[in-house]
Amino acid sequence: MPNDGVILAKCNAAPNHENVSVYSAWITRGLRYSRHCGDGARLRRCTILSAVRSRAEDQPYRCEGYRLDDVRNGGTWRHEGVPYYSQWGSADWVAPIVERGADPCEDPHWRASGFTEADAYRFWAKRLCGLTCLESALDYWGVAHAPRAQMLEEALQHGVYRVREDGGVDGLIYRPFAGWVEAAFGVHVEVMIDEDIAASAARVDADTLAIVSVSPEIRYPERENPGQGGHLILLHGRGDGGVWFHNPSGVAPYQADVWLPYETVARFHARRGMAIRRPR
Known part of the structure; x- marks a missing residue:
């Protein structure tokens, strides 16, 4: 031995x-x-x-x-201990921001992700669900990376986000993201198109997590939702007819280590996302 x-x-x-x-x-x-x-x-x-x-x-x-x-037995896989991060400075500030319109910079930890200018933080934090999911995965795998604000600069250089002339933002754009994270971190990305949530969750295994597109309203799964897509969450487990995930803009109890059945997630799911495999 x-x-x-x-x-x-x-x-x-x-x-x-x-x-x-x-x-x-x-x-x-x-x-x-x-x-x-x-x-x-x-x-x-x-x-x-x-x-x-x-x-x-x-x-x-x-x-x-x-x-x-x-x-786990019975075809269930769950990665335990995947760190949860909010796309804002503090997890307990998500509810005041999304429910009551609180100024994100009132959170004393708004600089924790590397931002130094308040206006830049206000503009970008609400758009960085995908980078936040990536940060959770990299830290879980022990992959070194820069603070989120610096990763954003690199992502912009690689076309992962595109600022439009009207001031809006396109992104996170999957294929530029895939090329960037593979070159920068050794993470292999497989883009998933027109795939139901059960099929995407089935990709989760010992080496693989998944980032999937849902509507932000998944933070309130008991409510009706107007559509699908527009937000990204990190799948880190599957089993018992559903998925475990982190929601970077979630509100407790639907924030970290959330389990929801497939049929519930399907109401919010846009049938697209990315399977991300840890570096070899």
């Missing part, structure tokens, strides 16, 4: 061996689990039988970002 631990995973079926009901895979540090479960394959419907903590760090074993708490 290696000094830093081994995980034994028992899977319902081996890749390319659907008639085999039990398949055991050893995941060892430095080796991809695909080498043990078939080339390029993913562990499916796995139950962790045992894990040995790292002798050096006394931390749960990690291999290629595959965390013990990412795995």
Whole structure:
């Protein structure tokens, strides 16, 4: 046994061996689990039988970002511990801003995302749901990045957002975003077009999160909504007939680690988004 631990995973079926009901895979540090479960394959419907903590760090074993708490039975995947960020300075200021029209700069933490000019912050913070989702994913994966305001400057240079002559903004634009984040952070992005929420959620696995387009009214799922799209949320889990997500402009209890059934999310979902895969 290696000094830093081994995980034994028992899977319902081996890749390319659907008639085999039990398949055991050893995941060892430095080796991809695909080498043990078939080339390029993913562990499916796995139950962790045992894990040995790292002798050096006394931390749960990690291999290629595959965390013990990412795995659930019955086809459910949930990444736990994905950090939540509001697209404004503080999560508890979302309700005053979106419900009562409070000045975002009254929040004492409005400079936390790197903005120094109040007018620029007022203009951009309400438009940065996508960058906020990206920031949560990068921090979860341990990928270094600049503050949000500086990431915005880079995104503008790459055409991720386009300021129109009338003062409005087009964006977040998916394909320029995909090219930028792959070059800057090594994150692979797959654009999803005309795909229902269950299909997009099915992409979430040990290496993958998803950013999907919904209407901002998803912060009040019990209310009627006028349309779909115009806002981005971060999917970090799926199961029990629904999805777990972070909403950068959400209002508690529909803000962080929210679970809603597929049929509810579908009312707000624009059938587009991006699957984002952590760097190798």
